[in-house]
Amino acid sequence: MSIETTPSGGRDPEWERVVASYFNSPAEPGDRPSPVATAPADPIGDTPLTPAWTKTPAGWKNRAGVGRVNTLRGWRRWLRRQTTEHGQPAQIYRGAARITVWIRGVEGTEVAKAKHEARRAHQTYRQAQWANGKRLMPGSAKSKLSKELDRAADDSERAMAKYRKARKDARTLQSLRATAALTPLAAIEGAGLYMGGGPGGLIATGLTLTGLALVGRRTSTGELWSDRDAKIGDGDRMTETMLNRAYQDARVIGPDDTLRLLTPCTLTADGQAWQATFALPSGIPAKKALGARDGLANAFGVSAQQIHQVRGTREDHIHLRVSLKLPFSIKPPTGPLLDVEKTSLWRPIPMGVNLRGEDVSTSWVERSGLFGGEPGSGKSSAANCLLLAAALDPTVRMYLADGKAGADVTPFEPIAAMYDTDGDPERLLEILQHIWDVEIKERRALAKEHGSRKLTEAMAAVDPRVCLAVLLVDEWSSYGAAADQKTRQEAERLLRLIVQQGRALGVITLAATQKPDSDSVPTGIRDILSIRWAMRCMTPEASDTILGKGYASAGHNAQDILKSQRGVGIYMDGEGAEPELARGHYYEDAEVAAIVQRAYELRREAGTLPEAAEPDLLDRLIEAASATGRGVATRAEVFAHLAAVDTQYARAGSESDAAYNARVGRALAAGLEEAGVSVDAVKVPTADGGRSMGYRLEDLHGAR
Incomplete structure (x- = not known):
């Protein structure tokens, strides 16, 4: 790469104009903040390749920090070398x-x-x-x-x-x-x-x-220590020499070829990885570099999981990131939905974080998804990110079916329009038939009413009837194994129609399975699911089954994910997108229950609870305690609230206070026992400052 310069001391108006525009232009969101004091541009003088920013206080501080890091790394490298023949x-x-x-x-x-x-x-x-x-x-x-x-x-x-x-x-x-x-x-x-x-x-x-x-600097064989012996795994910094040597040793480029750096080798801002962007020599495809991860890991002295390459905007451009530690080896942070009061599924949903620590957000409007991986890889947790976000949108209708009859979707039962947690093929067919005959029909009519071929967020803002729906089918193969041929074929036909035609009408379809082959998810359905998330797989073929043919050989192989990296998968946001390694947000069972409880309250207030989830006795107690505004409700306040919705709690005309309180108290205790709820009355403050027997809102929530 050649750089044209002007004679030392000469002025370059174009260079001064570029530097001035950089420091004087308004900062865009995410851009580096302009330094407080700017140094005059150096018009290709004594230091023609030194940016003017480095001469500012912020620049000197940055260079001092880099110097400290490099000094520490050099000291560690020198100590390690003392035990070798180069010490x-x-x-x-x-x-x-x-x-x-x-x-x-x-x-x-x-x-x-x-x-x-x-x-x-x-x-x-x-x-x-x-x-x-x-x-x-x-x-x-x-x-x-x-x-x-x-x-x-x-x-x-x-x-x-x-x-x-x-x-x-x-x-x-x-x-x-x-x-x-x-x-x-x-x-x-x-x-x-x-x-x-x-x-x-x-x-x-x-x-x-x-x-x-x-x-005695040279060894007995005449070798002299140099950067060609350096490795990132030994604590050495990435250099252009190391980069070329690594790709030569990995047989990506020839011994006489060199990489053309597009960006310098730099340490990331969080100090967790080295990265560089470069151009491959002419005639070498990016696929060859992407498939040489094991050889590059050996050359850099790190594990294969620490190497991450992404194809650039051109076939000959590669962005390389070498992590200093095994990615995603620490406990995942708290999921962001715990701090969110309400969501809108029309907007992108936080699904996880990628290798660079950036949030991975996905827009699910007019999309569908496929989650696959071996048992225990965390695919259900990744799917939970969408389900929890959909739960916190009180307008979203949820249809859930779990073919393995597990407990993954059980917490969502109170807010689901229809669900099956028993792995019953007939119930699945009933859910699919309802979506096709009722949901799709109503949504198609709404779209025609608004003069459009699809439902949009703008329509939802003016028409409350316009909303999204989420359909989850977990372990299709389990349903297929339990159903007769006629039921299986009809369910497959309906699911394919829902995925194809429901996309534009606001129906989001999600499939999760251990291995999405033709037995687990029908091929005609799997091929039209746009968003893919491949958790750890046993074979490269299984990984390709999720992401698409050829991705494993191109360096995107879910078999390389370690067992300890639960919840980590190769995420691909739509056809043609470049896959990237990401870890889905993880929510503990108690956290899922808390979010679903909040979603229940949102839907109750919005009047969107499904008919099958009418308030039970515990819900009535929670309503009574919430209505007081004190977080507690006395027995008298509870009785009054129950009497308004159920005549058995109303006072008879000639009934005394003692007899009424005793009768209603027995009825309340019997109702709670029948519902399997264990909550005791305790002393609570009254509206006039006294104390009486009643119920605390936190105790009622804990009894759910």
């Missing part, structure tokens, strides 16, 4: 050993050679002395043997002289090299002691060790 102790040892070898030099080979020749010459001389079986002496009788003996004696003396000279020369050269090597060390140490005493001696020793470490 300072190993370098100092190699430096001392190499200086020792240099001092000893290569003269030892000459000395050894001369010594060997002297020994051989002496052996020849000894053999000549005893050639005829008796010892001869040099200079004796003038014979052939004596002449050979004289020559051997001369050769031995010359060899010994050569050996002595070689040894002397070697000692001389070694002394000179030792003097050359040790004199500076002694001088530094002596100067340090002379000028600084003990502290000076320590400083001098440190300098000596530093020199030895520099000499």
Whole structure:
């Protein structure tokens, strides 16, 4: 990438205009707040690539923070390196050993050679002395043997002289090299002691060790430590060198190819991950990079779950995020619906958070959803996010069917228009038939009345008859296994019609299953469910069954989700959207009960409770305690409230107070016992400041 610059010190009006417009333009929501004081633009001067913002107080503070983080990381990296062959102790040892070898030099080979020749010459001389079986002496009788003996004696003396000279020369050269090597060390140490005493001696020793470490910096094989050895898993910062090396090692790009960075390698604002956006070399598809997650994890020194890649706006652009810790490994935070008094399902609903900590919100209008995953993966909890949001919208009609006859939808029974929690195929068929014959028919008529082909939020604002409806079918395969062929085919036909035609008429269909194959969810229905959420799956094929064919090989494989990451899934908001890893909001059973209770009160006040959920005796007690405005109701206030809706609690004309209170009290106790409600009357404050027997609102809510 080439950058054109103007000569140092020259002014660039275009650069000044861009910088000025950046700092003077009004801040948009979510933009970085403008610094209090802005520095003049640097028109490509001494630091042509340094933004002017870095010269402001906020910029200096930011750079100081980055410097502290980098310093700490560098210190940790240095500590970890000390136990390896690249550490300072190993370098100092190699430096001392190499200086020792240099001092000893290569003269030892000459000395050894001369010594060997002297020994051989002496052996020849000894053999000549005893050639005829008796010892001869040099200079004796003038014979052939004596002449050979004289020559051997001369050769031995010359060899010994050569050996002595070689040894002397070697000692001389070694002394000179030792003097050359040790004199500076002694001088530094002596100067340090002379000028600084003990502290000076320590400083001098440190300098000596530093020199030895520099000499021994390279390993015995000639390797030198560099960023190419760095890994994020070892606490090192992400660099362009590391990025290219990782993608080369993972066989995504060739050894001679390089990535073109579109953004620098930066640490996220929360300090939880490194990220960068880059362009792949020409001819390399993004699919190849997305499918190399395991190799990249090895190259970066992290687990595969910490690697997250997303295809950019172009085929050659990739956004990479490497988390420093395993994502979603801590307890999920409290779900946001606990603090919401009321919702509108016409607006996006909070479903969870993604890897970047951003909220994942989904608009369910004219949409349908499919949740899949192995048992215990958290798909029911993810579906609960939509059900709870729908419950807090008092205008939404809820139709719930649980084929596994579990307790996931049981808390919603009091507010559901129709429900089946027994896994009864006939009841499911009844629910689907009602939606098709009644709901769809009424909604189609409303759309025609408003002169539209679909129902909208604008219509709902002026016409209270316009509302949304939610249909949940959990474990279709369980219904199919329990039903006869005729019932199964009719239910499948109705469900397909509801998904196809109910979408524009405000009917939101949701399916949840362990493996959404053709046996669990009919193919014709599964293919038209737009929003997908794949929790942990046993195989890549099961993951593809939820998200679509080819997503697992492209790096979106729900099999890679760990068992400990409950509630985590690959979320895809509609066809053509890029899947992302997200964790659905989780609500405890007590929290679900509290939200449903609030939803019940909202629907009671709005008059939208279903006919099957008329107020029971406990509801009447709650109404009486709420109507007083004190959070309590005396027995007299309870009796008066019950008498207005049920004649058995009314006073007979000739009945005394004592007889009336006793009779109504027995009737109330019997009604509560029959309903399975355990709540006792206690002393409560009256309207005039006294105290009387009655009921507290919090006790009544707790008895539900």
